[in-house]
Amino acid sequence: MSKKYDVVVIGAGPAGYIAAIRAAQHGLKTACIDEWQNRDGKYAFGGTCLNAGCIPSKALLESSELYHRAQHEFKKHGISTGDVNMDIAGMQKRRAGIVRQLTGGIAGLFKANKVDGLVGHGKLLTDRQVEFTPVDGEPEIIDAKHVILASGSAPIELPFAKFDGVDIVDSWDALEFDAIPERMGVIGAGVIGLELGSVWARLGSKVTILEAMGDFLFMADRDVASVAGKDFKKQGLDIRLGAKVTSATVTDGVVTVAYDDAQGSQRIEVDKLVVAVGRRPYTDGLFSEDSGIATDGRGFIEVDDECRTRVKEVYAIGDCVRGPMLAHKGSEEGVMVADLIAGELAEVNYNVIPSVIYTAPEIAWVGKTEAEVQQSGRPYKTGSFPFAASGRAKAMEQTTGMVKVIAAEDDDEILGVHIVGPMAGELIGEAVLALEFSASTEDIQRTIHAHPSLSEAVHEAALAADKRALNYMNR
Numbered sequence: 001m002s003k004k005y006d007v008v009v010i011g012a013g014p015a016g017y018i019a020a021i022r023a024a025q026h027g028l029k030t031a032c033i034d035e036w037q038n039r040d041g042k043y044a045f046g047g048t049c050l051n052a053g054c055i056p057s058k059a060l061l062e063s064s065e066l067y068h069r070a071q072h073e074f075k076k077h078g079i080s081t082g083d084v085n086m087d088i089a090g091m092q093k094r095r096a097g098i099v100r101q102l103t104g105g106i107a108g109l110f111k112a113n114k115v116d117g118l119v120g121h122g123k124l125l126t127d128r129q130v131e132f133t134p135v136d137g138e139p140e141i142i143d144a145k146h147v148i149l150a151s152g153s154a155p156i157e158l159p160f161a162k163f164d165g166v167d168i169v170d171s172w173d174a175l176e177f178d179a180i181p182e183r184m185g186v187i188g189a190g191v192i193g194l195e196l197g198s199v200w201a202r203l204g205s206k207v208t209i210l211e212a213m214g215d216f217l218f219m220a221d222r223d224v225a226s227v228a229g230k231d232f233k234k235q236g237l238d239i240r241l242g243a244k245v246t247s248a249t250v251t252d253g254v255v256t257v258a259y260d261d262a263q264g265s266q267r268i269e270v271d272k273l274v275v276a277v278g279r280r281p282y283t284d285g286l287f288s289e290d291s292g293i294a295t296d297g298r299g300f301i302e303v304d305d306e307c308r309t310r311v312k313e314v315y316a317i318g319d320c321v322r323g324p325m326l327a328h329k330g331s332e333e334g335v336m337v338a339d340l341i342a343g344e345l346a347e348v349n350y351n352v353i354p355s356v357i358y359t360a361p362e363i364a365w366v367g368k369t370e371a372e373v374q375q376s377g378r379p380y381k382t383g384s385f386p387f388a389a390s391g392r393a394k395a396m397e398q399t400t401g402m403v404k405v406i407a408a409e410d411d412d413e414i415l416g417v418h419i420v421g422p423m424a425g426e427l428i429g430e431a432v433l434a435l436e437f438s439a440s441t442e443d444i445q446r447t448i449h450a451h452p453s454l455s456e457a458v459h460e461a462a463l464a465a466d467k468r469a470l471n472y473m474n475r
């Protein structure tokens with residue numbers, strides 16, 4: 001007899017494992033299937049985010065940032081250290097330990113919430129039947145009342161710079177280098193390219209980032225992108241815009257990268273080339289042809305606003321469907337779908353999804369950029385406050401950047417908040433809450449912010465929108 005579940009989730013990344021836990025919390029009999037295998041041969045829950053994305057990248061960003069600060073900032077604090085050395089094996093051991101703890105934590109959460117975590121491949125057939133092939137066993141059929149597809153994404157490969165796992169690599173490989181490449185090339189100055197470029201540049205690599213677009217961080221507010229671009233340059237990141245890579249060839253461990261820019265044909269030589277040009281939805285072997293699931297021209301599973309596919313009681317969430325490829329977006333879709341299955345009202349507010357780039361300075365935003373507000377035709381006002389005027393930022397020796405608030409001229413509603421500077425990824429939380437509650441700048445202006453704190457910069461930027469900044473000259 002086949003096994004029966006109320007909910008079967010395929011994929012245990014941040015979208016799938018959260019959906020499974022939430023469904024089980026509703027009292028639904030739930031299984032979550034995943035086949036992720038790490039480089040050490042071990043299977044682990046957590047998907048890209050925990051194993052090869054968000055978490056390991058932040059671990060390395062932290063280590064490399066501390067190394068950089070020990071070399072360049074400690075003196076200003078009066079701390080002398082002698083030579084500061086980096087032990088790459090030690091750094092990587094810490095990264096792997098954090099990943100192991102967190103992925104093991106999901107297995108623990110599954111147990112605590114009575115989710116059956118199944119290790120192996122899942123494939124949706126017809127009539128909500130799922131074929132489950134355990135990693136060490138024969139396929140079996142599971143009957144599900146509801147199925148949630150959460151199969152995630154995979155790095156995009158360029159036909160003229162194919163991954164070889166050694167010299168031309170994807171972001172996962174670049175997180176696991178066991179030595180500092182003397183010269184590193186990155187194709188793509190997006191979030192992943194900038195984060196990985198920062199890690200290895202701080203550790204001593206000469207990093208060149210080639211970006212096909214002419215605008216730096218085209219998706220960010222122009223003021224924020226301009227501050228960040230200048231600071232990255234100062235840090236030694238060589239970011240070349242309008243550089244369209246045409247080929248990458250490897251000879252004796254040296255990668256020659258050819259690209260075209262406004263000046264003509266160029267080439268650089270590097271020891272490692274990281275291709276970080278984006279990710280594609282991953283749906284290989286996920287559903288049978290007769291399952292009824294449809295994908296769009298770019299391979300994303302077609303869903304409506306509530307993540308329903310064309311097949312009754314089959315949902316899809318996370319990176320394998322439209323919208324920003326972000327862990328927290330996938331998790332919120334997971335919560336929504338589990339609540340809908342349980343018969344509750346639920347929705348995801350796609351207008352209020354924060355974006356964070358964990359470089360130094362960090363970059364974070366929520367809502368509309370100034371260009372987007374301008375385009376909408378709605379009259380607006382802006383207020384900015386530089387971290388150079390923040391006592392806490394000065395004490396931290398991190399005064400680069402600012403907070404910028406954009407609000408409607410008529411009813412004062414906050415339309416967007418953009419931050420570049422220390423802890424921007426943490427500060428944006430207040431702005432996300434403000435937008436979620438349709439707050440006005442006056443709401444933030446009248447909210448007491450602790451002194452001295454970085455959050456005062458958000459307060460002052462909201463005040464500045466009405467030319468009422470108290471610790472900076474109004475313009």
Ligand SMILES: Cc1cc2nc3c(=O)[nH]c(=O)nc-3n(C[C@H](O)[C@H](O)[C@H](O)COP(=O)(O)OP(=O)(O)OC[C@H]3O[C@@H](n4cnc5c(N)ncnc54)[C@H](O)[C@@H]3O)c2cc1C
Pocket residue numbers: 010011012013014015016033034035036037045046047048049050052053054055057120121122123150151152153171172192282284285286317318319320325326327328329330358
């Ligand atoms: C280097 C890097 C850094 C990143 N940093 C951030 C960040 O700081 N913040 C952020 O929000 N996002 C970040 N991301 C993006 C984030 O990792 C993804 O948005 C997120 O992991 C998507 O979650 P998901 O659950 O949809 O898919 P995934 O995390 O990709 O998980 C999908 C899971 O499904 C499994 N699977 C697929 N098909 C099957 C099948 N048929 N059977 C069984 N199992 C299957 C896979 O094994 C995988 O475990 C980063 C990504 C990268 C690469």
